[in-house]
Amino acid sequence: EAGVTQFPSHSVIEKGQTVTLRCDPISGHDNLYWYRRVMGKEIKFLLHFVKESKQDESGMPNNRFLAERTGGTYSTLKVQPAELEDSGVYFCASSQDIGSAQKTQYFGPGTRLLVL
């Protein structure tokens, strides 16, 4: 079974440009999460999809960030326009239905974003 995949693995862009990150969750996982780790700091939650719906986007830093999950499958996270402080590693994770149990989140390898 394929794990969570993310594309690209690295991205270097200039301030003001647009970048789109993609995440493909494990097949059949309805829950999809985005996190990021800014240089030297904690990994922070960004948002949570259940299928195609945004369940919680309380961690999105501002309106320059837009996340979508088309048809409840893969997800994209677009940053427009990118700022220097957006540099960091963006992780995606997926899990099965929550139900009444805490389901393990499986992480992708991350996308390392550098804004110059």
Added chain:
Amino acid sequence: GDSVTQMEGPVTLSEEAFLTINCTYTATGYPSLFWYVQYPGEGLQLLLKATKADDKGSNKGFEATYRKETTSFHLEKGSVQVSDSAVYFCALSELAAGNKLTFGGGTRVLVKP
């Protein structure tokens, strides 16, 4: 809100030494607790977890016990190997919050032969 505090690294050890990484948490409800590990060049992997008080999670020789009275979830391994060199993250999640993970800052561990 919820938070996780873990000891800062880097922690440098010799092979076969005993490893402890302290982790404490604050939570509004009754969280599940996790240790994730990131090996060089790889993504985050779940190392172990515990979902209720006094539960002990264990995997690959690592152990951690959910201590509600001290709000702690310290990670231990009795004899580390060079291959244990990685960054270790303590985390919690709450079902009522959609299971989003709250992470500590990470502890880099370097094991020397």
